[in-house]
Amino acid sequence: xxxxxxxxxxxxxxxxxxxxxxxxxxxxxxxxxxxxxxxxxxxxxxxxxxxxxxxxxxxxxxxxxxxxxxxxxxxxxxxxxxxxxxxxxxxxxxxxxxxxxxxxxxxxxxxxxxxxxxxxxxxxxxxxxxxxxxxxxxxxxxxxxxxxxxxxxxxxxxxxxxxxxxxxxxxxxxxxxxxxxxxxxxxxxxxxxxxxxxxxxxxxxxxxxxxxxxxxxxxxxxxxxxxxxxxxxxxxxxxxxxxxxxxxxxxxxxxxxxxxxxxxxxxxxxxxxxxxxxxxxxxxxxxxxxxxxxxxxxxxxxxxxxxxxxxxxxxxxxxxxxxxxxxxxxxxxxxxxxxxxxxxxxxxxxxxxxxxxxxxxxxxxxxxxxxxxxxxxxxxxxxxxxxxxxxxxxxxxxxxxxxxxxxxxxxxxxxxxxxxxxxxxxxx
Amino acid sequence: xxxxxxxxxxxxxxxxxxxxxxxxxxxxxxxxxxxxxxxxxxxxxxxxxxxxxxxxxxxxxxxxxxxxxxxxxxxxxxxxxxxxxxxxxxxxxxxxxxxxxxxxxxxxxxxxxxxxxxxxxxxxxxxxxxxxxxxxxxxxxxxxxxxxxxxxxxxxxxxxxxxxxxxxxxxxxxxxxxxxxxxxxxxxxxxxxxxxxxxxxxxxxxxxxxxxxxxxxxxxxxxxxxxxxxxxxxxxxxxxxxxxxxxxxxxxxxxxxxxxxxxxxxxxxxxxxxxxxxxxxxxxxxxxxxxxxxxxxxxxxxxxxxxxxxxxxxxxxxxxxxxxxxxxxxxxxxxxxxxxxxxxxxxxxxxxxxxxxxxxxxxxxxxxxxxxxxxxxxxxxxxxxxxxxxxxxxxxxxxxxxxxxxxxxxxxxxxxxxxxxxxxxxxx
Numbered sequence: 001x002x003x004x005x006x007x008x009x010x011x012x013x014x015x016x017x018x019x020x021x022x023x024x025x026x027x028x029x030x031x032x033x034x035x036x037x038x039x040x041x042x043x044x045x046x047x048x049x050x051x052x053x054x055x056x057x058x059x060x061x062x063x064x065x066x067x068x069x070x071x072x073x074x075x076x077x078x079x080x081x082x083x084x085x086x087x088x089x090x091x092x093x094x095x096x097x098x099x100x101x102x103x104x105x106x107x108x109x110x111x112x113x114x115x116x117x118x119x120x121x122x123x124x125x126x127x128x129x130x131x132x133x134x135x136x137x138x139x140x141x142x143x144x145x146x147x148x149x150x151x152x153x154x155x156x157x158x159x160x161x162x163x164x165x166x167x168x169x170x171x172x173x174x175x176x177x178x179x180x181x182x183x184x185x186x187x188x189x190x191x192x193x194x195x196x197x198x199x200x201x202x203x204x205x206x207x208x209x210x211x212x213x214x215x216x217x218x219x220x221x222x223x224x225x226x227x228x229x230x231x232x233x234x235x236x237x238x239x240x241x242x243x244x245x246x247x248x249x250x251x252x253x254x255x256x257x258x259x260x261x262x263x264x265x266x267x268x269x270x271x272x273x274x275x276x277x278x279x280x281x282x283x284x285x286x287x288x289x290x291x292x293x294x295x296x297x298x299x300x301x302x303x304x305x306x307x308x309x310x311x312x313x314x315x316x317x318x319x320x321x322x323x324x325x326x327x328x329x330x331x332x333x334x335x336x337x338x339x340x341x342x343x344x345x346x347x348x349x350x351x352x353x354x355x356x357x358x359x360x361x362x363x364x365x366x367x368x369x370x371x372x373x374x375x376x377x378x379x380x381x382x383x384x385x386x387x388x389x390x391x392x393x394x395x396x397x398x399x400x401x402x403x404x405x406x407x408x409x410x411x412x413x414x415x416x417x418x419x420x421x422x423x424x425x426x427x428x
Numbered sequence: 429x430x431x432x433x434x435x436x437x438x439x440x441x442x443x444x445x446x447x448x449x450x451x452x453x454x455x456x457x458x459x460x461x462x463x464x465x466x467x468x469x470x471x472x473x474x475x476x477x478x479x480x481x482x483x484x485x486x487x488x489x490x491x492x493x494x495x496x497x498x499x500x501x502x503x504x505x506x507x508x509x510x511x512x513x514x515x516x517x518x519x520x521x522x523x524x525x526x527x528x529x530x531x532x533x534x535x536x537x538x539x540x541x542x543x544x545x546x547x548x549x550x551x552x553x554x555x556x557x558x559x560x561x562x563x564x565x566x567x568x569x570x571x572x573x574x575x576x577x578x579x580x581x582x583x584x585x586x587x588x589x590x591x592x593x594x595x596x597x598x599x600x601x602x603x604x605x606x607x608x609x610x611x612x613x614x615x616x617x618x619x620x621x622x623x624x625x626x627x628x629x630x631x632x633x634x635x636x637x638x639x640x641x642x643x644x645x646x647x648x649x650x651x652x653x654x655x656x657x658x659x660x661x662x663x664x665x666x667x668x669x670x671x672x673x674x675x676x677x678x679x680x681x682x683x684x685x686x687x688x689x690x691x692x693x694x695x696x697x698x699x700x701x702x703x704x705x706x707x708x709x710x711x712x713x714x715x716x717x718x719x720x721x722x723x724x725x726x727x728x729x730x731x732x733x734x735x736x737x738x739x740x741x742x743x744x745x746x747x748x749x750x751x752x753x754x755x756x757x758x759x760x761x762x763x764x765x766x767x768x769x770x771x772x773x774x775x776x777x778x779x780x781x782x783x784x785x786x787x788x789x790x791x792x793x794x795x796x797x798x799x800x801x802x803x804x805x806x807x808x809x810x811x812x813x814x815x816x817x818x819x820x821x822x823x824x825x826x827x828x829x830x831x832x833x834x835x836x837x838x839x840x841x842x843x844x845x846x847x848x849x850x851x852x853x854x855x856x
Contacts, residue, residue, distance in 0.1 A: 022578050022720060032645060032758045033577050131575070137721035139575025146574075146751075147559070147567025149461050150450050150741025217460060275727065278706060292450060292734035292741075293565035297727040299703065306720035313578025313720075323574075323751045330460045 004037040005320040006073055008100075010065040010091055011080030012045035012052055015105055015132065018309030019078060019316075020054050030313075034320035041073040069095035076101045076319055078312060084108035089117075096120045096128065103315040105132035105308055111206035114213065114220035115335065118327035128327045129315035134207040135160055135284045137307025138300040139314060144214050144288055145329040151290025153215040155255040157426070160265075161204040162282035162302040163190045164230050164250040169280045172238045172247070178231065190282070200229035204252055205265040211286070212254035212263050213328045217335055220328070221261065224340035228266035237352055237421055240392055241269050244378070246350065247277040251426055260341035268426040269350050275299070276428050287428065346397040347427065348377060353410065353420035354388035355381070361415035362391070368413060372406035374398045388417045394425065432465040433748040434501055436528075438493040438519055439508030440473035440480055443533055443560065446737030447506060447744075448482050458741075462748035469501040497523035504529045504747055506740060512536035517545075524548045524556065531743040533560035533736055539634035542641065542648035543763065546755035556755045557743035562635040563588055563712045565735025566728040567742060572642050572716055573757040579718025581643035583683040585854070588693075589632035590710030590730040591618045592658050592678040597708045600666045600675070606659065618710070628657035632680055633693040639714070640682035640691055641756045645763055648756070649689065652768035656694035665780055665849055668820055669697050672806070674778065675705040679854055688769035696854040697778050703727070704856050715856065774825040775855065776805060781838065781848035782816035783809070789843035790819070796841060800834035802826045816845045822853065 007023070009016055023030065023040055030038045042060035062068040069077045069091040077095035079102060081088040088109050095102050096117065104110070110117065110130055121128040131141045135158070144156070159165050163185060170181045182199065185191055190198075197203045209222040230250050238248050246269040254263045270276045275297045279285045284302030289295050301307035318325075328335060355361050362381065369376060378394040395403070403422055410416045435451070437444055451458065451468055458466045470488035490496040497505045497519045505523035507530060509516040516537055523530050524545065532538070538545065538558055549556040559569045563586070572584070587593050591613060598609045610627065613619055618626075625631045637650040658678050666676050674697035682691045698704045703725045707713045712730030717723050729735035746753075756763060783789050790809065797804060806822040823831070831850055838844045 018720070026578065026580065029580060029645075030578065032762055035754075035759070138724060139571050142570060142575045143567050146746060147570045147742050148738065149745040150454065150458065150738050152454065152457060217457075273706075275703070275706075278701075278703075290738060292446070293738035294729045294735055296566060297725075299725040299727070301722045307722055310576065310578050310718060310721035314575050317577040318574060321753060323753075325749060325751075326463075331463070334460055 002036040004039045005034065005316070006039050006041045006075045007078050007316065008042050008068045008071055008074035009040060009078045009080065010044045010068055011082065012043060013080065014305045015308045015312065016045070016080040017052050017054050018305035019080070019312050020056070022309055022313050024055065030317065034317050036320055038316060038320055042068055042071055044068045065091035066094045069100060070098045074100060076103055076316060078316070079104040079106055082106055082108070084112045089113060092117060093120065096124050096126050099124050099126055101127040101319050103129050103312055103319070105130070105312060107133040107203065107206040107210060111209045111220060111222040114210065114327065115332060118332035121327060122332050127319060127324050129318065130210065131315050132308050132311035134210055135286055136300065136302040136304065137310045138284060138286060138298045138302065139311065140211070140286045140298050141214065142314065143296065143298060144211060145325060148288055148290050148293055148296065149329065151292050153288065153290050155253065155289040156211045156215045156286070157251060157253040157428070158286035159249050159276060159279055159284055160207040160252050160286070160302065161198055161250060162284055163198040164204065165279060166190060166282045167199070168230060168233065168238065168248055168250065171235055172242065175235060177235050178233060199231055201227045201250055201265040204250060208252035208254055208263055208265050212261065213335065215254060216256045216261060216338065217330055218261060218338035219335045221263070221338050221340065225263040225265055230267055233267050234421065237423065240352060241350060242272065244350070244392060244394060245272050246270060246425065247272050248423065249276060249279070251276070253426060255345070257341050257345055260339035262341040262344055264344060266424070268424050270426055270428050274428045344400055346399050348397055348425040349395045349403050350423045350425055351393040351395065351420050353391050354417040355391045356415045356417055357387060357389055358415055364413040364415050365410055368409035369406045372409060373402045374406045430464040432467045433462065433744070434467050434469045434503045435506050435744065436470045436496045436499055436502035437468060437506045437508065438472045438496050439510065440471060441508065442733045443736045443740065444473070444508040445480050445482050446733035447508070447740050448484070450737055450741050452483065458745065462745050464748055466744060466748055470496055470499055472496045493519035494522045497528060498526045502528060504531055504744060506744070507532040507534055510534055510536070512540045517541060520545060521548065524552050524554050527552050527554055529555040529747050531557050531740055533558070533740060535561040535631065535634040535638060539637045539648060539650040542638065542755065543760060546760035549755060550760050555747060555752050557746065558638065559743050560736050560739035562638055563714055564728065564730040564732065565738045566712055566714060566726045566730065567739065568639070568714045568726050569642065570742065571724065571726060572639060573753060576716055576718050576721055576724065577757065579720050581716065581718050583681065583717040584639045584643045584714070585679060585681040585856070586714035587677050587704060587707055587712055588635040588680050588714070588730065589626055589678060590712055591626040592632065593707060594618060594710045595627070596658060596661065596666065596676055596678065599663055600670065603663060605663050606661060627659055629655045629678055629693040632678060636680035636682055636691055636693050640689065641763065643682060644684045644689060644766065645758055646689060646766035647763045649691070649766050649768065653691040653693055658695055661695050662849070665851065668780060668818070669778060670700065672778070672820060672822060673700050674698060674853065675700050676851065677704060677707070679704070681854060683773070685769050685773055688767035690769040690772055692772060694852070696852045698854055698856050702856045772828055774827050776825055776853040777823045777831050778851045778853055779821040779823065779848050781819050782845040783819045784816055784843045784845055786843055792841040792843050793838055796837035797834045800837060801830045802834045
C-alpha cells in the first residue's frame with residue numbers, strides 16, 4: 001500500500017466530528033477510491049474535555065491550531081474552526097507557509113481573504129480547497145471549477161442559506177409572520193450564534209462571492225455583494241406573490257454584465273413552478289448557466305454534519321488521488337480585479353401598495369409609473385373592507401432606478417398609503 | 429506558456445463539431461483555466477467533403493481513426509464516433525496501446541467493454557474518461573466519482589434519456605397516444621437511427637450501468653440491467669397516474685441490496701411533486717444518494733451539441749490540468765464482479781384494470797390480492813358508461829413475485845376484462 005494521506009483536523013464541531021466519523025468508518029472505501037489510506041495524525045479544538053461521541057484517543061491532541069498546522073506528520077490541514085480571522089486564518093497561513101495543503105469549510109475567511117490565501121498557497125506550492133464552504137454537500141465548487149470549465153459562465157444563482165429558505169417556506173406554509181418563524185428557527189437551533197449572518201444574507205453572500213470568483217475568473221469581491229436580508233419580508237408579500245404565481249427566495253445572483261460584475265444576495269420572486277420556486281425547507285439549490293452547457297441545476301443539503309463532511313472528504317480524496325487545482329480554478333495571479341456593476345440588470349418587479357379608495361387613485365399611480373418609464377405587465381386590485389385597497393403590480397423589465405423614481409413619485413400622489421413594497425423578479 | 433495539450437478528434441457529428449467550436453472560440457479561457465493551451469492536431473470522420481459549418485483547414489485530416497489515435501502529435505484521443513464495436517473500439521484500443529489518454533462520449537462501448545478498456549488503459553498508464561457518455565452536460569460522472577467519493581452510495585437513479593422523457597411528457601400534455609408522439613419525435617429528429625436504443629431503454633440502460641460501476645465499485649454489468657422500454661406505456665396510465673398524484677418516467681435505478689446489485693431501467697411512477705416528477709421535456713435528472721451527503725439532485729440538458737461538448741471539454745481540461753483518475757473511480761483490477769439481484773426490492777405498485785360491472789367483482793379482485801399477500805393502500809373505481817369499470821389500485825410495498833401471482837389470479841376470477849397493467853412506484 002502506498003503512503004497514507006495524513007490529516008490534521010482543527011475544529012471538532014459538527015463538521016469536524018463528521019469528518020472523523022467518515023475517516024474511521026469508511027477507511028476501506030477511502031483507501032480503495034483514493035489509492036491510499038486516509039488517516040488522522042492529530043486534532044485540535046477549544047475544549048479537550050468535551051464528549052463528542054467519537055473516538056479521538058488514537059490521535060495526538062494539539063491545543064494550538066497553528067502548531068497542528070505545522071506538524072511534520074500532517075499532509076493536509078483541515079480547517080473547520082470557522083471565523084474570518086483569528087485562529088482559523090493564523091493556522092491556515094501557518095499551514096500554507098509550511099507547504100501543507102489546506103481543506104477548509106470557512107466561507108467567511110475565504111470571502112474576505114481568499115485572494116491573499118490563494119496567492120500564498122500557490123507561492124508555497126500548496127493546495128487550498130473549499131468545497132464544503134459553499135452549499136454543504138452539493139459538489140458545486142467542483143461542478144463549476146471542473147465540470148463546467150469549458151464554458152463561459154453567464155450567471156450563477158441559487159438558494160445558498162437553508163435557514164432562510166426554511167423561514168420563508170415555513171412563513172408561507174403556516175401563514176406566520178417573520179418574527180414568529182424566526183423564533184421557531186432559533187428554538188430549533190437553525191440559526192448561527194449571530195443570526196444576522198443567516199437572515200441578513202451575509203453567510204449566503206460569502207458563498208456567492210466565492211462562486212463568482214470561479215465563474216468569472218475574478219478576485220473574490222465580497223465587499224461589492226449587494227446584500228439584503230429576509231428580515232423585512234412580510235407574510236402579505238409571500239401570500240400575494242404566491243397568488244401571482246411566484247415564490248419569494250433569498251436568491252443569490254452573480255453575473256458578468258457589460259457594466260461590470262453584478263453580485264446580489266436579496267429576496268427575489270421566482271416562478272413557483274421553476275426548480276428554485278419549488279425548493280422547500282432547508283435544502284439548497286445552485287443554478288449554473290454556461291454558454292455551451294445551458295442551465296445546470298444542483299440540489300441538496302446545504303448544511304449538517306454528513307453533507308458538509310462529505311464535501312470536506314471530496315477535497316481530501318482529491319488530494320489523496322493527487323489532483324491539484326488552483327483555489328479558484330485558475331492561478332490567483334491571473335484573476336482579474338472585478339469592476340462592480342453600479343446597478344443591476346433590468347428585471348421585472350413586483351410592487352405591492354395600499355391604495356386609498358378614491359376616484360382616479362389607480363390612474364394616478366399608473367401615470368407615475370408611466371412617467372418613470374415603467375410599464376405594467378399585470379395588475380390586481382383585491383377586494384377589501386378597509387379604507388385602502390391592496391394593489392399588486394407586476395412590471396415589465398425596468399431598471400431599479402426607474403422603479404425607485406416611480407415609487408418616490410407614488411408618495412407624492414397622495415393616494416398611496418404607507419410605503420409600497422418592491423421586490424425584484426428574477427428570470428430563472 | 430507551457431506545452432499545449434493536443435487533441436485528435438475522431439467523429440465530427442454534432443458533438444465533434446461542438447468540441448471543435450469550443451476549442452476555437454474559447455482558446456483564452458481554456459488556456460487560463462487549464463494552465464496551458466488546448467489545441468487540435470488532427471481530425472477524422474467518415475466523409476471529408478461534408479460542410480460542417482466549422483473551420484477544419486488548420487488540422488490534419490486523417491481518414492483512419494486508428495492512425496489518428498496513434499499520431500505522435502496527439503496527446504488525447506477524443507472518440508466521438510459512437511458504436512459499441514467497430515472503428516470506435518479499434519481506435520480507442522489503439523490509442524490506449526500507444527499510451528494516449530482517451531476521452532469518449534461512447535456509452536455503448538463502455539457499457540459493453542468498459543472493464544477491458546479500463547484495465548488496458550491502466551496497464552498502459554493512460555487515462556480513459558467519459559463524462560459526456562452519461563447525461564450530456566450534467567457533470568454527474570465527476571459528481572459521483574469525485575464529489576461524493578467520501579460516501580457509501582445507496583442508490584443512483586434518474587431520467588437519462590431525454591427523448592423518452594419528451595415523449596412521456598408530450599403524451600401527458602397533449603393527451604396523445606404513444607404511437608402518435610413517437611412519430612412526432614421521429615419527425616423532429618429526436619430519435620437515434622435505431623429508435624429502440626431510445627424508446628427501448630437501451631441507451632439509458634448503458635448510462636445506468638456506467639454509473640452503477642462507479643457508485644458500487646463493481647465491474648460494468650450492462651447484461652444484468654433489467655430493461656423495459658416506454659413502448660407499452662398507455663395514455664390511460666399517464667392520465668390515471670396523474671390523477672393519483674404521480675408521473676410516469678423511464679426511470680433508471682441502481683442500488684446495492686443484500687441480495688446483490690439491482691439495476692433497472694423501466695417505466696416507473698414517481699410523485700408528481702418530486703424533482704423527478706416535475707421534470708418536463710428533454711431534460712435529464714440524476715439523483716445520487718449517499719450515506720453522508722443524503723440526496724443530491726442534478727438537472728440539465730442530456731444531449732445536444734453544446735451540453736455534450738461541454739462534458740467532453742470537462743474531461744479534456746482535467747487532463748490538461750494533470751488530473752488523472754481511474755476510469756470508474758478506483759483501479760479496474762479492484763472492481764468487484766457484481767452479483768445481480770434476482771428480484772427488485774419491494775415497492776408499492778400501481779395497478780389498472782377494467783372490471784366487469786357485476787356484483788362482487790371488486791371483492792373477488794381484493795381477495796386475490798389479499799391471498800397473494802398484496803395489501804391495498806388506495807383504490808379508485810371510476811364512473812363509466814361502458815360494460816367495464818376502470819379500477820385503479822395503489823398497493824403497499826410488495827414483491828414483484830407476489831404482485832405477479834395476484835395479477836395471474838385476477839385473470840382467473842372471470843371479472844377482469846383484458847390484462848391488468850402494473851407499474852412500479854419508485855419511492856424518491
